[in-house]
Amino acid sequence: MRRLYSFFLGIVLIILLLWGITNQLEAKNTKGTTDKLVIYNWGDYIDPELLTDFTKETGIQVDYQTFDSNEAMYTKIKQGGTTYDLAVPSEYMISKMREEDMLLKLDKSKIQGLENIDPQFMGLSFDEKNDYSIPYFWGTLGIVYNTTMVQTPPKEWEDLWSDEYRDNIMLIDGVREVMGFGLQSLGYSLNSKETNQIEETAEHLYNLTPNVKAIVADEIKGYMIQDAAAIAVSFSGEASEMLDGNENLRYVVPSKGSNLWFDNMVIPRTAKNIDGAHAFISFMLRPENALRNAEYVGYSTPIPEAKAMLDQETQNDEAFYPSAKTMMNMEVYDNLGPEMLGLYNDLYLQFKMYRK
Known part of the structure; x- marks a missing residue:
C-alpha cells in the first residue's frame, strides 16, 4: 500500500513539475x-x-x-x-x-x-x-518641375492643363490629392460636398489626361530624379528627396491654395x-x-x-516651411463621410480608367 501511495505521489509531483514548466513557458511567451x-x-x-x-x-x-x-x-x-x-x-x-x-x-x-x-x-x-x-x-502638396524640361514653370494648379506639358506630368496616386487639386484649380474647396462642383471637377480632370504620363506611388521620386517626366504633383517630403537627387528640380506650392496635411x-x-x-x-x-x-x-x-x-x-525654404500668408490659403482634408467619399472614389477611378 505504501508503495502504491509513493507511486501516486510521484505521478502528482511529475504533473506539478510539468504544470510549472508550462506556466513558465507561457509567461515567457507573454513577456x-x-x-x-x-x-x-x-x-x-x-x-x-x-x-x-x-x-x-x-x-x-x-x-x-x-x-x-x-x-x-x-x-x-x-x-x-x-x-x-x-x-x-x-x-x-x-x-x-x-x-x-x-x-x-x-x-x-x-x-x-x-x-x-x-x-x-x-x-x-x-x-x-x-x-x-x-x-x-506635416507638409504640403505641390508641384515639382524640371528647369531643363519646361519653358514656363507652373505656379498654380490650373497651369497643369497647359498644352506645353503634354504627356509630361506624373501624378501621385491619391483620390483626395487629385480630386483636391482639381477642385482648387476651379476655385472650389478641396473638401467640397457640392455634387455639381465635384462632377465638374471630374470632367475637368478628363481634359488633363493628355498631359498625364503616369499615376504612380512612391516610385514617383525615382522617375523624377531620372528625368522621366518634366512635372510631378507630389508631397513636400517626396519633393525634398527629388530635389536632393536632381539639381534641376524645383518645388512650388500653389499660392492660391493647396493641401496642408x-x-x-x-x-x-x-x-x-x-x-x-x-x-x-x-x-x-x-x-x-x-x-x-x-x-x-x-x-x-x-x-x-x-x-x-x-x-x-x-x-528658410518656404516650399517646406511656408510663410504665414501662404498657410492662410491652405486647406486641411476633412472627413467627407462615406457617401461623399464614395463619390470621390468612383470619379477618381473613372479618371484613372479614362486616361488609359
Whole structure:
C-alpha cells in the first residue's frame, strides 16, 4: 500500500513539475508579446536607426510594417487579423477612425515631451484636444518641375492643363490629392460636398489626361530624379528627396491654395502593447530624434527645437516651411463621410480608367 501511495505521489509531483514548466513557458511567451511593438506607418517614413535605438533603450523589439494609403491602412486595421500597437494616419482618417471607435484615448501622463510640439499643430479640428493623436510630420502638396524640361514653370494648379506639358506630368496616386487639386484649380474647396462642383471637377480632370504620363506611388521620386517626366504633383517630403537627387528640380506650392496635411501617431483600440506605444511616442517627441527623422525623411517637423537645428537653407525654404500668408490659403482634408467619399472614389477611378 505504501508503495502504491509513493507511486501516486510521484505521478502528482511529475504533473506539478510539468504544470510549472508550462506556466513558465507561457509567461515567457507573454513577456515576449509585451516586449514587441507593432508599428504601422507609411513606406520610407522613418529613420530606421531610430527604431534600432528605441529597442536598445527600452528592450522593446519593433515590428515595422508599412502601407501606401490611408484607405489601405484603415481597411487593414478595421478587418483585424494583424494587431497594430501604433499607426500614423492623416487628419481626415483620424477623424473617421475616431467616429468608428477604432482608437484608444491616449494616457498623456505616460507621454513625455508634449510641451515640445508647436502649439499651431495641436488642437486641430480632427482631434481638438489631442486625446487620440500626437503630431508626427506635416507638409504640403505641390508641384515639382524640371528647369531643363519646361519653358514656363507652373505656379498654380490650373497651369497643369497647359498644352506645353503634354504627356509630361506624373501624378501621385491619391483620390483626395487629385480630386483636391482639381477642385482648387476651379476655385472650389478641396473638401467640397457640392455634387455639381465635384462632377465638374471630374470632367475637368478628363481634359488633363493628355498631359498625364503616369499615376504612380512612391516610385514617383525615382522617375523624377531620372528625368522621366518634366512635372510631378507630389508631397513636400517626396519633393525634398527629388530635389536632393536632381539639381534641376524645383518645388512650388500653389499660392492660391493647396493641401496642408498632418500625419499623427495614434494607438488602435486593438493594440496589445499600449505602454510600448506611449513610450515610442515620447521617444519621437525628443527634439534630437525629431531632428534625425526630419533630416532622413525630408518632411516638416512639428517640433520647433528640431527645426531650429536644421540647416538655415531648409529652415528658410518656404516650399517646406511656408510663410504665414501662404498657410492662410491652405486647406486641411476633412472627413467627407462615406457617401461623399464614395463619390470621390468612383470619379477618381473613372479618371484613372479614362486616361488609359
